Amino acid sequence: MSATPPVPHLPRTIDETGLLRALPMAAAVDALRAALRDGPDPEADPPRTIVPVEHGQLLLMPAHRSRYAGVKIATVAPDNPAAGLPRVQGQYLLFDAPTLAPLALLDGIALTTVRTAAVSALAADLLAVPEASRLVVFGTGPQARGHLDALRAVRPLTHVTVVGRTPANVERFVATARRDTGLRVEAGEPSAVAGADLVACCTTARAPLFDGALLPPHAMVTAVGSHERGSREVDGTTVLRSTVVVESRSAAAREAGDLIPELESGRLDREALVTLAGLATGAATVDPDRPRLFKSVGMAWEDLAVAGAAYEAT
Incomplete structure (x- = not known):
């Protein structure tokens, strides 16, 4: 049997x-x-x-x-x-x-919400200045809130500026974040990046959100909004001013709309892209005198x- x-x-x-x-x-x-x-x-x-x-x-x-x-x-x-x-x-x-x-x-x-914010937090822990306390967040959805909570876990945030397209959504986000975090949270404009230590771009924007010339040299930017060639949250000035960090060079070349124009024009060398793995293992370093841009497309690993x-x- x-x-x-x-x-x-x-x-x-x-x-x-x-x-x-x-x-x-x-x-x-x-x-x-x-x-x-x-x-x-x-x-x-x-x-x-x-x-x-x-x-x-x-x-x-x-x-x-x-x-x-x-x-x-x-x-x-x-x-x-x-x-x-x-x-x-x-x-x-x-x-x-x-x-x-x-x-x-x-x-x-x-x-996805947890891992996207956690990847940005890991990047910020490797890239942001230790005393980073001022965050500018673009967006008012789940990723924006997830990034606020995630970045608080790795840096001593005290002040948060929220930039969004819909005033009612910004007002609601600000009120909820103030209540839940006890931080100073306020609505602002894109020019607030001039005083930022950290910038989190968490939108579905098809065009850049701010003027990269305004970024302080010590600022760290994370851009997570899309994995599409035709979308971008940061401008060419931000890309070319910054040390650019990615999860994978090949994935960035396929999907990172924020970087593809500069990569395909030759203004940004693919081999100049620093990988998150290189930073995490100590195999790579970044220039402390330039802004740091982490462009995430989200990966299966x-x-x-x-x-x-x-x-x-x-």
Whole structure:
């Protein structure tokens, strides 16, 4: 009589509340730092697959490391906000690497929000001056708030200026952030970057948000708003004035709209791009007399690192 095959376990479900409870920002930053230190080179990550559909895009982001494999399936529907729906939606499926058995199904948008802010926080910890206290944040959505919380975890913020297109959204963001953080938070204009230690660009802008000539030499800018060639949050002045840091040179050349015009014109040398892994391992350094620009496009290895840490903590 043949043995009955084992019944596979259903994957654990980790919703937004469970993810945020399991993985404080400091833990997410540590998971990413460890992945850069111990894992394969991010250059080896497979490219993001983008499939255009009638009302937006389908995105597929697989990754594999020694212990886990995983894939994020996300959608981008630009018209959704007008209908009161999220612009980006999705799920993340985490697998055991040796057996490829499914382990957990995570809220893909909560995961993306946490990992994007955590990557910026890691970059800021490696790039920003230790005493950085003044933040200018562009945007009023979940990523803007996530970046405020993430950057507070790595630098002693005291003053936050919020710049947004819709006054009501800015007012609401300011009031909530004041209440939750106890920091001095106020609405402002793009010119506020002239007094910034940190600048976080968390928007869907198609054109630059501020004049890069205004940046102080010690400022650190993180731009996370898009992975599309035709979008940019920072201008050519910011790019050419700064030491430019990326997650992966190949991913930046494919997807970093903030950098592609300068790369393709030859004004910015691809080999001059500093990688986050180089900084995290001590293989690279930056010029302290120039602004530092971290351009993130979001990569699958980041999702996997954060998803694995969340799974282990639940």
